[in-house]
Amino acid sequence: MRARNQHLKRLLSLLLTVVMVFAMIPTAFAADTASGFVIGPYLLAPKTTSMVAVWETSGSGEPTTIRFGTDANALGDAVTVERDPEAPAYGGVQTNIYRYKFSELTPRTRYYYEVALANGETSRGTFRTLEENPTEIRYISITDTHKFDTKATFDAVVADYDPAFIIHGGDMVEGTGTQKEQYAFWFNSGEFIHNYPVVYACGNHDFSDYSDMYVIDTKTEEYGSAVAGNISFDYGNVHFDLMDSNPWALFQMNAETSGGKMDAAIADKIEKSVQWLGGDDLAKNQDKAFRILVMHHPISDPYTKMHIAPVAEAGHVDMMLAGHTHSYARAVSDQPPVGAGTIYLTHQDSRAVSAKGSYMTHTIKDGVLTTQNMENGGVVGTTVTAVDKQQLAYSNISIQSGPVPCNSEIEISATITNTGKGMAAAVIPVDDNGTIKYIYGDLESDSGLSTSGEPVRVSSNGVKTLEPGESIELSGTVTLTEIGKHTVKVADASKDIDVQFRPATFSYTNVRTKLGGGEVSDINSDILNIKADITNIGNEDGTATATLYVGDEATLSKQYALKAGEVKTCEFTYQFEQSGEFAVRIGDSAPETVYIEGSIQGMPMVVDQSGKGNNGYLHGAPTIGTDDKGNGTMTAANSSGTMTTQTRTLASRRASGCSTSAVSTARPAAIPTRTSTTAATLMHRHSIPRSRTGRAHPPTSASRTSAHC
Structure with a gap:
């Protein structure tokens, strides 16, 4: 028995020793258990002979290894990859970012790779290098992924479409770029991130050192950047520009809309960015079949329109892709000579499912770029642009006859047919004695009907657009500004018009x-x-x-x-x-609508004359008058449909001899500029009514409460 007890004691002592040994070396075990992928490997900077993989780990930043090859079952020797010692810290802890460049690769070749951590955890992926002379180019664009609830569908679509690369137009995070953990919304969103390279434009949510760490630093190193954040690259006969639009659409906008002025550094970056795009980059790539421009802020942004549109259109940008507004839009140039030569597409956000789409697929083949706006794998809209732009034919041409007084507008109409392979903007060039003038649709009108009876598509800036083979009738006016004979030509039709002296008009x-x-x-x-x-x-x-x-x-x-x-x-x-709604104009100008809202300055009180203290406060615009029994009344519009009494409820008001009634009305009634004497005493003087101007914006429905005392 004693021997048995001694044996048990030895076993317990041995177990205690083992526990103590483990307790004395927690660091080694903690490093292994805490180490792991924070973000699995993702791909950047696609080229014909190289690719870059980036990954992030937790733990203390031990070296990692990578193997790759063209046979998934026979990868090459492991290469040690150290963490980037210059990566920014997060929460006081060094970020473990690793980068590896696959180099000396073969174009149009499938490669496989595996990243291994010190604790044995691995992550595998695959990629295909770009072709040198592709006959077909396929890429996907997406923006504003934020928390990316559509990631599962997108993951499947990418695998099915098999693009050469993906373009992300900015806003990977939901909050701000300083919330480093939120980049995982995008980088841990599916298998595609390990298998397809992505090129990025910086969004206003992304702007931070972490965005630089994850993508900007690598793309700058691989593609070069004359201006920080802006890069360009070619794939086959297509040129791509990706720009950081934050300097104008975020920083300049914030400074100026808050009453300030942007600082000199921002102004300098904007100037250099515009010069780089127009004076350097686009000018050197006019021989390309297509020029694609990508930035976060769209053409509807006034600062983008001011800085970028003139340069993009002069540089023959075929398509600009953007996001930011979370609302799909398609526009063509405001300039009739350009028309659909430059097409502006704004993505719907891909944070959540939308009938307006959440990403776009792009296929370039045989001189035609076909863009499909997609949602849940289905096409919700198509835009086609071709190398040859604005291929239009004109028929059924009508030119108003003369004579007309000088500075008269003459009516011109024609049937316009798109004979090209890509979308065109409906425009009628008019030759007036050698000066070209344009009829570019009515930007204030609705879409109208095509000659086939179908609705005409109107771009977001109001210009009517035609699909290949489609026809519409377009009419408008041009002004003849000089006395004498005018030969007015549209296509092969012409008419001589005598323009005569006009007295002062x-x-x-x-x-x-x-x-x-x-x-x-x-x-x-x-x-x-x-x-x-x-x-x-x-x-x-x-x-x-x-x-x-x-x-x-x-x-x-x-x-x-x-x-x-x-x-x-x-x-x-x-x-x-x-008060009221008024149409105002000067001379023969188009009228402008002015809406004058009745109001009271302060909080007017209706005093209960019975002496029982049931005083009430009026909200809105009171109207003073009499009821059908000759009693004085005061009617006030408010949003709640009640009068606030000073001390008692409406029920007690009725007991004291005052009653209330509520009637729905669409807008406040007019009030006089001076008060009238009634049985109720108004404790605050009426003001002249509040006003606002602009186009008609009728007030919201209110209810009207009448106090009869």
């Missing part, structure tokens, strides 16, 4: 409205300032009588002497006496 255009006396419109003012440009379109000097109309009533007039062809600005100041 005045046209009123470019109406501007503002409320109050400040630099910006004051919604609390009842004073309207209105301006218009007066042009003497006649051939002699004269005096214009400019008249301000409120509704159909002429209210104010001024006289202006103008020489032939001269333009002056006329201005009126007008004070409204009541």
Whole structure:
């Protein structure tokens, strides 16, 4: 028995010793158990003879290894890869980023690779190098993935479509680029990230040192960058530019919209970026079949339109891809000579499923670029552009006959047919004595119908577009500005028009409205300032009588002497006496709508004359009048449909002899500028009604509460 107990003691002692040994060496075991892939290997900078793999690990940053080859079952020898010692820290801990460049590869060849960590964990992937002279180019574009709820569908689509590479137009994270952990939304989103290279443009959410660490530093090293964040590369006969649009669309915008001024460094980067794109990059690539431009902020962004559109169109960019707005849009150039020569596509976001699409596939073959807007593997829209742009034919041409007075607009119409292989913008070039003028559709109109009776597609900037083989009828006007004979030509049709002397005649255009006396419109003012440009379109000097109309009533007039062809600005100041919606114009200008909202400054009180203290506060615009029994009434519009009493409920108000009623109304009723005497005493004076100008924006429905005391 004693021997048995001694044996048990020896076993317990041995077990305790083992536990103590493990307790004394926690570092080694902790390193192994904590080490692992934070982000598995992903691919960057695709070329014909090279590719770059990047991965991130946890732990203390032990060396990793990589093997690769053309046979998945016979990879080459392991190569040790150390972490990047210059990678930024996160939470006070060094980030373990590893990069390996596969070099001296064979074009159009499938390779396999495996990354192994010190703890034995591995991750495998595959890729195909680019072709030297591809007969077909396939790529996918996507933007604004954020938390990327569509990743499962996208993963399957990529494998099925098998693109040469993927373009990400920015915003990989949901919050900000400083939230490093959120990059995993994209980099851990599926198998595709290990097997297909991605090229990136920086989004406003991404902008950070971590975005540089994950993608920007590598693409800059591989492609070169005259301006930080901007790179270009060729694939076959196609040239790609990817730009960082944050300097203008984020930093300049933020500075200027907050009343400040962008700093010199940002201004310098914008200038250099524009110069690089137009003066250097595009100018050197005019021999390419297509030029594709990618940035995060779209053409609808005013700063992108200001800085980029003129350069892109002059440089014959065929397509610009962008995102940011989370709303799909397609536009062509505002300039009629360019038309659909430059097409602007804005992606719907891919954060969540949308009927407007979440990514795009692009196929280039035989001089035609076909872009399909996709959702859940299905096509929701197609855009086709070809090397040969704006291939249009004209028939059924009609040109208005003369004679006409000088500076007259003449009507021109034609049937336009797209005879090309790609989309075209509907435009009629008009030759007026050798000067080309354009009819480019009515940017304010609806889409109209094509000659086949189908709706005409209208791009987001209002220009009508035609698919290959499609026809529409387009009409518009051009102005004949010189006295004498004009030979007006459209395609093979022409007409001679006699333009005759016109006496002094005045046209009123470019109406501007503002409320109050400040630099910006004051919604609390009842004073309207209105301006218009007066042009003497006649051939002699004269005096214009400019008249301000409120509704159909002429209210104010001024006289202006103008020489032939001269333009002056006329201005009126007008004070409204009541609220409501008013059409205002100067002379024959198009009317502008001004809406005057009734309001009360402060919180007016209706005093209960019975002395029981059931006082009420009125919200909105009161109307003072009488009911059908001759009692004084006050009606006020508010959003809740109730009057706030000072101390008691509405039920107690009724007991004291006051009643309330609520009636729905579409807008506040007009109120007088001076108060009237009623059985209720108004404790705050009425103000003149608040106002706003612009196009008609009727107020939201309100309810009207009447107090009868």
